[in-house]
Amino acid sequence: MYIKKLITDWLQIGYRRSLFGVHLLIVAIIGFSLSVFQIWSMMWGKLDPINQMAIHLVFILGLTFLVYGYSKGTKSLTNHVPKWIDYLFVLLAFGAGIYFTVHAERIASRIPIMEPLTALDIFFSLILVILTIEATRRTIGIPIVLIIFLFFAYALLGHYLPGVLWHRQFTVIEFLDELAFSFNGLWGSPISVAASVVFMYMLFGAFLNKAGAGEFFFKLSIALAGRTKGGAAKVAILASAFFGSISGSPTANVVTTGTFTIPVSKKAGYKPTFAAAVEAAASTGGSIMPPIMGSSAFLMAAVTQVSYGTIVIAALIPAVLYYASLFMMVHFEALRLDLPRTEGENIPKISTCLKEGWYYFIPLFILIFLLIQGYSASRAGFFGIVGIVIVSWFRKETRMGLQSIFESMIDGAKSSIPVTTACGAAGLIIAGIMSTGLGGKLTSIVLSLTEGMLIPTLFLVMFICIILGMGMPVAAAYILTAMLAAPALMELGVSTMSAHLFIVYFSIFSAITPPVAVAAFAAAGIADANPNRVGFQAVRLALVGFIVPYMFVLEPALLMEGQTIEVILAVVTAIIGVVIFSAGVIGWMITKTNVLERFVLILGGVMTMYPGLLSDAIGIAAIILVFIMQQKRRLEYSKLEKDRNTHKKQSIHIGN
Secondary structure (H helix, E strand, C coil), X not given: CHHHHHHHHHCCCCEECCCCHHHHHHHHHHHHHHHHHHHHHHHCCCCCHHHHHHHHHHHHHHXXXXXXXXXXXXXXXXHHCCCHHHHHHHXXXXXXXXXXXXXXXXXXXXXXXXXXXCHHHHHHXXXXXXXXXXXXXXXXXXXXXXXXXXXXXXXHHHHHCCHHHCCCCCCHHXXXXXXXXXXXXXXCHHHHHHHHHHHHHHHHXXXXXHCCHXXXXXXXXXXXXXXXXXXHHHHHHHHHHHHHHHHCCHHHHHHHHHHHHXXXXXHHCCCHHHXXXXXXXXXXXXXXXXXXXXXXXXXXXXXXXXXXXXXXXXXXXXXXXXXXXXXXXXXXXXXXXXXXXXXXXXCCCHHHHHHHHHHXXXXXXXXXXXXXXXCCXXXXXXXXXXXXXXXXXXXXXXXXXXXXXXXXXXXXXXXXXXXXXXXXXXXXXXXXXXXXXXXXXXXXXXXXXHCCCHHHHHXXXXXXXXXXXXXXXXXXXXXXHHHHHHHHHHHCCCCHHHHHHHHHHHHHHHHHCCCCCHHHHHHHHHHCCCHHHHHXXXXXXXXXXXXXXXXXXXXXXXXXXCCHHHHHHHHHHHHHHHXXXXXXXXXXXXXXXXXXXXXXXXXXXXXXXXXCHHHHHHHHHHHHHHHHHHHHHHHHHHHHHHHHHHHHHHHHHHHC
């Protein structure tokens, strides 16, 4: 019975402990030490890459086993204390880290197969692989672990498969060599990016939040949108865009901003499902919003070798289109429900908000300026953190002292746990892909299935991105899907920028796509709504996010590529298309739409977004047609209402 429960509980995700006493002190020491090490290594240290990655990974593993409990199935009031097995895992992780650090030079220079693994190599590599898988299960869940096992099985048993999926036979030791002693496995690009760029921006977000920027951006969102019709949900959109760009986690963004925005939206008159869906869609979109894009911009720069500045400029218009669509859908829904405006005295003035917290923009400007000047992402992040500490002293209430800095460094380390464990898992999966040549084979399989046609290939790649991205942090989801899917698109002539942004979008939007839809589930919990309904509603609200990637692949002008006039025309027509498409989805333009008008609006919006003068002309003609029909019907309604009022007055007069 005990073994059965142990296995059953293992199939569930872990839980975050509420630590206290000596356990909390140990976690604080490990987290603070990791942050100090990262800052030192990024700014002044000159470590071997394996040293850097090994130290980072084992510190994160140590934190994971203390911060996250074994399983939600075992969670109780007494289970917030780490067990002896958790501390054993911590000791094993640090032992493996010390071993790999001591032998980093030999590992980096050895020739696989020619120099067989020693008994200690095998022992410590097994320890590191097993602990990484267990840490991933506790923080991300069982689906990603099953994907790891699937690729492991393919690597070890794929020589039995027929046709294109066949590969040469690997022994367990050979595959372990690939997993833990090559730059294709644990020490590949996912952990490299997590240990450098991603960690520094998790730290940046922790410092920004501790300095009071979160409260400022929320007040600014209220000031900007609070006075508009149905402004509560619009505040949620703006606040989530601000937070999401920095946090990089749609789920964390929902939990942070949604605890306030969802109840307020419900109180304003939106249904719980709609309020939760708005928060989920807005929070997810933060990861495509420049300048930080939830670390996606830095990951793309590392993977594609395209400069950060070029990526941010290219990503700006699609992100604006997405949020414009979401904003307009909320606006049309408010018109449809005839929601009242919020009372003015409850909303702060924009000038007052900016006067109180304008200086919070300074660290962001420092960050962007240094990145454009060519500084490394991690170094720019460090100077951004220094900027946060300095500007926090502009007001007495927000000044960061030694205690606040200490707490921020611990918070940053803990917030990077899920990202790093997922990146470790991605490294294990990539080892299975690279060692077997599956990446190239998948490109051939995809192109053969779609017969080399672009639109079907885009659709299949979208499906792969959503499936592989479900339940995973943005960083790991992007890196994994980029390894698998990007070559297939570039084989068809899609530019590197378009291909990778396409993958970024659908890796991110897996967070609101049922059946997993982690961001939607988090929002549903706050709204007390059905999670699946919230997920489908969030997809409905985010439909433009599913369409725009196709558009910028077909029309690179939306990525600022091409002549100025082409870019301007593409942007103007795309904005018109987004607004009209949103009206069609909600079912309201200047009055309620019927089924035919709704269909024409959706079709006209898509045609206007689609590149080409002919499609633009057809789309605009459809829009004008619906506008005339709606205007005519509204005038008829107004006349009928006027006649009714006149008749009522006459009846009252006769009665008197």
